[in-house]
Amino acid sequence: xxxxxxxxxxxxxxxxxxxxxxxxxxxxxxxxxxxxxxxxxxxxxxxxxxxxxxxxxxxxxxxxxxxxxxxxxxxxxxxxxxxxxxxxxxxxxxxxxxxxxxxxxxxxxxxxxxxxxxxxxxxxxxxxxxxxxxxxxxxxxxxxxxxxxxxxxxxxxxxxxxxxxxxxxxxxxxxxxxxxxxxxxxxxxxxxxxxxxxxxxxxxxxxxxxxxxxxxxxxxxxxxxxxxxxxxxxxxxxxxxxxxxxxxxxxxxxxxxxxxxxxxxxxxxxxxxxxxxxxxxxxxxxxxxxxxxxxxxxxxxxxxxxxxxxxxxxxxxxxxxxxxxxxxxxxxxxxxxxxxxxxxxxxxxxxxxxxxxxxxxxxxxxxxxxxxxxxxxxxxxxxxxxxxxxxxxxxxxxxxxxxxxxxxxxxxxxxxxxxxxxxxxxxxxxxxxxxxxxxxxxxxxxxxxxxxxxxxxxxxxxxxxxxxxxxxxxxxxxxxxxxxxxxxxxxxxxxxxxxxxxxxxxxxxxxxxxxxxxxxxxxxxxxxxxxxxxxxxxxxxxxxxxxxxxxxxxxxxxxxxxxxxxxxxxxxxxxxxxxxxxxxxxxxxxxxxxxxxxxxxxxxxxxxxxxxxxxxxxxxxxxxxxxxxxxxxxxxxxxxxxxxxxxxxxxxxxxxxxxxxxxxxxxxxxxxxxxxxxxxxxxxxxxxxxxxxx
Numbered sequence: 001x002x003x004x005x006x007x008x009x010x011x012x013x014x015x016x017x018x019x020x021x022x023x024x025x026x027x028x029x030x031x032x033x034x035x036x037x038x039x040x041x042x043x044x045x046x047x048x049x050x051x052x053x054x055x056x057x058x059x060x061x062x063x064x065x066x067x068x069x070x071x072x073x074x075x076x077x078x079x080x081x082x083x084x085x086x087x088x089x090x091x092x093x094x095x096x097x098x099x100x101x102x103x104x105x106x107x108x109x110x111x112x113x114x115x116x117x118x119x120x121x122x123x124x125x126x127x128x129x130x131x132x133x134x135x136x137x138x139x140x141x142x143x144x145x146x147x148x149x150x151x152x153x154x155x156x157x158x159x160x161x162x163x164x165x166x167x168x169x170x171x172x173x174x175x176x177x178x179x180x181x182x183x184x185x186x187x188x189x190x191x192x193x194x195x196x197x198x199x200x201x202x203x204x205x206x207x208x209x210x211x212x213x214x215x216x217x218x219x220x221x222x223x224x225x226x227x228x229x230x231x232x233x234x235x236x237x238x239x240x241x242x243x244x245x246x247x248x249x250x251x252x253x254x255x256x257x258x259x260x261x262x263x264x265x266x267x268x269x270x271x272x273x274x275x276x277x278x279x280x281x282x283x284x285x286x287x288x289x290x291x292x293x294x295x296x297x298x299x300x301x302x303x304x305x306x307x308x309x310x311x312x313x314x315x316x317x318x319x320x321x322x323x324x325x326x327x328x329x330x331x332x333x334x335x336x337x338x339x340x341x342x343x344x345x346x347x348x349x350x351x352x353x354x355x356x357x358x359x360x361x362x363x364x365x366x367x368x369x370x371x372x373x374x375x376x377x378x379x380x381x382x383x384x385x386x387x388x389x390x391x392x393x394x395x396x397x398x399x400x401x402x403x404x405x406x407x408x409x410x411x412x413x414x415x416x417x418x419x420x421x422x423x424x425x426x427x428x429x430x431x432x433x434x435x436x437x438x439x440x441x442x443x444x445x446x447x448x449x450x451x452x453x454x455x456x457x458x459x460x461x462x463x464x465x466x467x468x469x470x471x472x473x474x475x476x477x478x479x480x481x482x483x484x485x486x487x488x489x490x491x492x493x494x495x496x497x498x499x500x501x502x503x504x505x506x507x508x509x510x511x512x513x514x515x516x517x518x519x520x521x522x523x524x525x526x527x528x529x530x531x532x533x534x535x536x537x538x539x540x541x542x543x544x545x546x547x548x549x550x551x552x553x554x555x556x557x558x559x560x561x562x563x564x565x566x567x568x569x570x571x572x573x574x575x576x577x578x579x580x581x582x583x584x585x586x587x588x589x590x591x592x593x594x595x596x597x598x599x600x601x602x603x604x605x606x607x608x609x610x611x612x613x614x615x616x617x618x619x620x621x622x623x624x625x626x627x628x629x630x631x632x633x634x635x636x637x638x639x640x641x642x643x644x645x646x647x648x649x650x651x652x653x654x655x656x657x658x659x660x661x662x663x664x665x666x667x668x669x670x671x672x673x674x675x676x677x678x679x680x681x682x683x684x685x686x687x688x689x690x691x692x693x694x
Contacts (some may be wrong), residue, residue, distance in 0.1 A: 015338065016338050016339075018334035018335045018337075019335050019338050022334075022335050026239075029238045029239050029242030030170075030242075031240070032245055032246050032252055033241050033242050033245055035628035036245035036248075037241075037251070038078075038251065039251045039256065040251065040252050041190040041191075041193040041194045041197065041252070041253060051312070053418050055538075061524075062523075063519075063527040064527075066517050066518065066523065067519045067520065067523070067524065069517070070421055070517075070519040071418060073172075073421070073479045073483055074475065074476070075113070075160060075475065076113060076114075076476070077497055078158070078165040078168075078169070078185060078187055079087065079157070079158060079159075079417075079418040080159060080169055080184070080188070081154060081155070081156060081157075081183070081185060082102075082154070082155040082176070082181050082182070082183055082184075083152055083154055083175065083181060083184070083404070083412075084102055084154075084179075084180060084181050085180045085181070086099070086153065086180075087153070087180075087618070089135070089149070089151060090132065090135065090146065090150045090153060091132050091133050091134065091135040091136075091150055092132055093130040093131060094130070094131045094132065095131065095132050096128065096131045096132060096133070099119060099153055100119060102179060102181070103115055103117055103155065103299070105179075106155060106157055106172075109157075109172050110158060110168070110171075110503070111159050111160060112156045112157055112158070113167045113472065114157075114158040114472045115155055115156070115158075115473075115577050116145075116155070116158075116473055116476060117145055117153060117155045118133065118142060118145040118146055118153060118157040121142060121456070122464070122473075122474070123144060123456065123458030124142055124307065127139075129190055132176060133146065133150070136149045140452065141453070141454070141455075141457060143412075144412070144452045144454045144489055147411035147412055149293060150410070152407075152411045152412070154408075156476070157172070158476055165187045166185075166191050169183070169185055169188055170187075170191050173191070175328070180402075182400075182404040182407060184401075184403075184404050184408060186521050187402065187619075189394065192395070192399070192400070192647075192648070193253060196647055196648055197251070197253065197256045197675045198209055199647060200257070200260075200515065200649065202651075203646060203647070204260050204261050204647075205237075205263055207642040207645065208260060208263050208264060208642050209230055211275065211635075211638040211639060211641075211642055212230060212263065212264070212267055212639050213226055213227075213244055213408065213633045213658070214638075215631065215638050216229050216230070216267065216271060216631065219352050219354070219438075219627065219630075220271070220274055220275075220351045221345045221348075221350065221351055221352060222337070223273045223349070224342065224346065224347075225345035225347070227345040228270055228335075228340055229274065230267055230338060231332045231339075232263045232266065232267070232269070232270045232335060232336050233263045233265070233266030233267050233328050234259075235335075236266055236324045236325075236326075236327040237262045237263065237266075237324060238322050239324075240320055240324035240327060241258070241259070241609070252313045253313065253588070253651075254313045254314065254317040254588070254592070255313070255316050255317050255320055257317070257652075258320045258321055260639075260643075261321050261488055261596075262321065263639065264636050264639035265299060265321075265599075265600060266325060266328035267504070267635055268295075268326065268603065268628075268632040268635065268636070269292050269295070269328055269329060270332050270336045270340060271628060271631055272291070272292055272607070272628045272632070273340055274340045274343065274344070274351070274629060275628040275631075276288035276628075277340060277344045278344070278350055278351060279624060284337070285337055290610070291606055291611075293612040294550070294554055294610075295606050296326065296328070296329040297550065298419075298547050298551070298599065298602040298603065298606065299325055299599035299600055299602065299603055300322035300325045300326065300599065301345070301428060301546045301547050301550065301599060302543045302547065302595045302596060302597075302600070302602070303316050303317070303318040303319075303321040303322045303325075303596070304319070304546075305317075305538075305539040305540045305542040305543035305598075306535075306539050306595065307319065307515075308344035308538045308539060308542045309531075309535035309538050310531060310534070310535065311528075311531050313355075313538070314535055314592075316329045318539075331486065351631075353623070353626070353627045354626070354631070355483075356626030356627050356671070357622060357623055357626070358618055358619050358622040358623075358671075358672075359466050359649065359672055363672065364672045364673055364676035365676065367668070367669070367672050367673055368607075369671065371669065374574060374577055375570060375574065375577075378573050378574060378576055378577040378580070381576070381577060381581075384580050384584045385576065385579050385580055385584070385585070386587050387529060387586045387587070388496070388532075388587060389524075390588075391417075392405050393585065393650065394649060394650065394651055395649060396647050396648050396653065399648035399650075401648070408484060412489075413452070413489075414490060414491060415451075415490055415491065415492045415495035416488055416489075416490045416495045416520075416522045417488065417489050417490065417522075418487075418490065418498075418520035418522055419485045419486070419487055419488070419518065419519045420440075420485065420486040420488055420509075420516060420518060421484075421485045421516060421517050421519060422437075422483070422484050422485070422486070422507060422515075422516050423482060423514065423515040423516065424482045424483075424514065427482075428465070428481035428482050429462065429465060429481060429484065430461075431461070435655040436487075436512055436514075437455065437484075440482045440508060440512065441453045442484065444505070444508060445489060447494075447501075447504055448491060448493055448494075448565050448620065449491055449493050449497060449500060450488055450489070450491065450494055450504075451489040451491040451494070451495030453486075453488055453489070454486070454488075454489065455484075455486045456474070456489065458500065461484070465478055465480075465481050488505075495522065498522055498523065498526045504520060504561075515643035528588075528636060532586060532587060532591050536592060539591075539594075539595045540572070540594050540595060540598075543595045543598045543599065544568075544569070544572070547565065547568070547599075547602050548561060548565050551564050551565060551602070551605075551606070551609075554606075555609060555613070560609070560678070563604065563674065563677040563680075564602075564609045564674070564678075565602070566668060566669075566674070566676060566677060567604065567666050567669035567674050568597070568598055568602050568605060570666075570669055570673075571597050571599075571601050571662050571665045571666040571669065572598055572648040574665055575593055575658055575661075577595055578657070578662070579658065582657065584654055584658070587651075588651065589651035589654045589655050590658060593655060593658040593659055593662065595668065596662075597662035597663065600659075600662075600663055600666070600668030601667075601670070602664065604629050604633075604666060604670035604671075604674075605670055607628070607629060608621055608622070608625055608629070608670055608674055608675065608678070609678070611624050612675075618678060618679045622671060622675055628671060629667060629671065630667065633666075633667035636660075636663045637663055637664055640655065640656045640660045640663075643655060643657055644657075
């Protein structure tokens, strides 16, 4: 009896050896993740030369180097904007009482170096009477700190810290929760991104699991097969993260989405495998492994194309998803084979076919002509797509971050700020420089791209330099006797046209004998945006070429390969059509979608082409692989559409819309136009196949 039990136990282990081994590796992977997981949300992660865990001083980019240079010179680490909403206009007697209390509170926070407001701005005391502001006579240079209607006041809080500024800003924000204020800074954006990314790493995969589970269960008619189809990509995600963290990797805005992509994409491989068991019950692995492998390979190619771009975050994302897909494939043909075969043996019903069949040549031609028309139209719409990303583009319109920036824009007329740093190569700033500074400020203020220019002008420059030795406030403007900085507040128009603003400043500064440079976070955003367009073109061209070469190698027919890749090319071009229609910018999230669509959509063409190569009957091929393709498309679309629910990250929502439309387009074309193209020149055979089908 014991001997029989022993043999049964050993047989069980032998039968499910891959499953047992994978579970042991899973436990080890979870331990690695818990001990090593790190997340980075800074915009610098999208700059060429960025290295996780390394200081930004190592990034060889002028925008970063200028910001670091300025920060070291002036001794500041971060600027935080606090907007206070008064209960009454600030020209009412006693209305500044709460403003003074808040100013003092801000000064007392740990790591706060300087607080600048209308209360301590040089010369502003002349316009304060009865604890109220003389708004009617308040000069323009003070308007950076008081809103047009006198209901809002702005504080600039300079923070000095050797480590990360985000925890300090979070602490300040939490301490001000009961105050009528909003807190704005790059650190605030990073904190919100960090919170949203942590949430998305758990919320979206769970929601995706539920949606894909429902779709797959309906198609497979098997609870076991559905669970296995989702278990495989989840395990692949955990393994991938474990490998990433084990080698010192850090998650960023893009790589945090790896699990979501693997669940959506990777669940297709077990689904195809399970459907194939019912078509080929003998040597299933041999029959279906080849098309699944090439589906995985071409999908991975779409993501690996990001390795050709300079942005590290894109490269990491492409590599991690590709690695995860390879692991997913290995798990499908090992663990999946063991568990799906068991699910098949216990299945009481066959998978649903969705009534899929080839619609015929005439409807397919109609769809083809409609697509060609839209593709032609796309080339006229593509120039209207704007390129660029700002901190508010991350978030939806309902986000607190977006609302806060809107408040700044509506009441102070500014959207962002940059700095003009003036340096004297010889000598120091002297009284004759006062006129030059006044002229620079006056000229810059004339342009609509500039909301206001901030530099104390009611005190001579020599007096400011002397006073800066004892007054911390003035150190914001004065580094030493040879270096000063002017804060230029940009209007929405200026923030959206930073290159034009740079040209304006260069034009103004031509007549003055100063060394100068521009610095500020907006220039880092511009550097990222400049790389996005290049990265989009590079990854798109690379993925199309590699995918096409792969198809030619696999199918050994150049003409047929062109037909097989056509749905992918159409779907990719129409992706830009959808961007133009929905008025989306080409930015970090939307730049991903074309290569993603290429990688996913080619899967459908490969399955149709592989089956057609065996049956030579387009009706049979669509009947054979159509259900799995449609089920997979429903799963991908349903999975990505979950990104529309909950959360404040608009970039996830844009990915959801574009990928869903792209995959829907590719699936329709693969099941209609592709069969028509493959059967061209075989009219007689197709008619015979149609008669046989009837």
